[in-house]
Amino acid sequence: MAKVLLLNGSPHIKGCTATALQEMIGVFEAEGIETELIHVGNRDIRGCVSCNSCGKTGKCVFDDLVNEVAPRFEAADGLVVGSPVYYASPNGTILSFMDRLFYSTRFSKHMKVGAAVVSARRGGNTAAFDVLNKYFTISGMPVASGTYWNQVHGFTAEDVRKDLEGLQTMRNLARNMSFLIRVIADGKEKYGLPAMEHGAFTSFPDGK
Numbered sequence: 333m334a335k336v337l338l339l340n341g342s343p344h345i346k347g348c349t350a351t352a353l354q355e356m357i358g359v360f361e362a363e364g365i366e367t368e369l370i371h372v373g374n375r376d377i378r379g380c381v382s383c384n385s386c387g388k389t390g391k392c393v394f395d396d397l398v399n400e401v402a403p404r405f406e407a408a409d410g411l412v413v414g415s416p417v418y419y420a421s422p423n424g425t426i427l428s429f430m431d432r433l434f435y436s437t438r439f440s441k442h443m444k445v446g447a448a449v450v451s452a453r454r455g456g457n458t459a460a461f462d463v464l465n466k467y468f469t470i471s472g473m474p475v476a477s478g479t480y481w482n483q484v485h486g487f488t489a490e491d492v493r494k495d496l497e498g499l500q501t502m503r504n505l506a507r508n509m510s511f512l513i514r515v516i517a518d519g520k521e522k523y524g525l526p527a528m529e530h531g532a533f534t535s536f537p538d539g540k
Contacts, residue, residue: 341426420456478505
């Protein structure tokens with residue numbers, strides 16, 4: 333059975349972001365896709381210190397939720413990252429978590445399906461949405477889309493439940509993501525995954 337891992341970057345486990353993610357979970361379950369929701373925003377997650385210990389050990393030097401989630405991410409077919417919008421960007425906890433999760437893990441993320449979901453009272457959604465999508469595009473992960481930018485509006489969970497267009501977008505996003513996961517699995521079996529080149533590293537030393 334295919335599986336999607338969902339990360340709630342909000343410190344509120346039943347807040348606006350969680351409401352959006354739950355709307356997606358309902359669709360995933362109807363589509364026969366297993367889900368696991370992990371609350372990140374209420375944990376103490378420090379940022380990457382660029383020690384490169386992970387390159388030797390295969391895991392982050394800070395042994396916390398990042399290392400716990402890593403094998404679950406490796407086993408998953410898709411990843412949904414949800415965050416509230418703070419100053420037109422995702423909150424610091426989820427950014428620190430994502431930096432370390434993606435940098436410290438050496439397994440291939442190629443063709444895992446990614447989706448970003450953001451929640452704001454009023455503005456800053458698209459800027460935050462853009463930041464989260466970059467984790468996927470640097471990793472060879474197809475990005476799932478909905479029928480609008482993947483966002484909900486509201487100051488409380490009750491507000492979000494009134495955002496009918498936002499919730500509709502979450503449901504359509506989950507359906508599209510489910511479809512992509514199944515199509516990629518079928519394509520992998522029939523054609524194999526696309527070849528990936530590695531090794532080129534451009535840094536222009538000595539001004540050349």
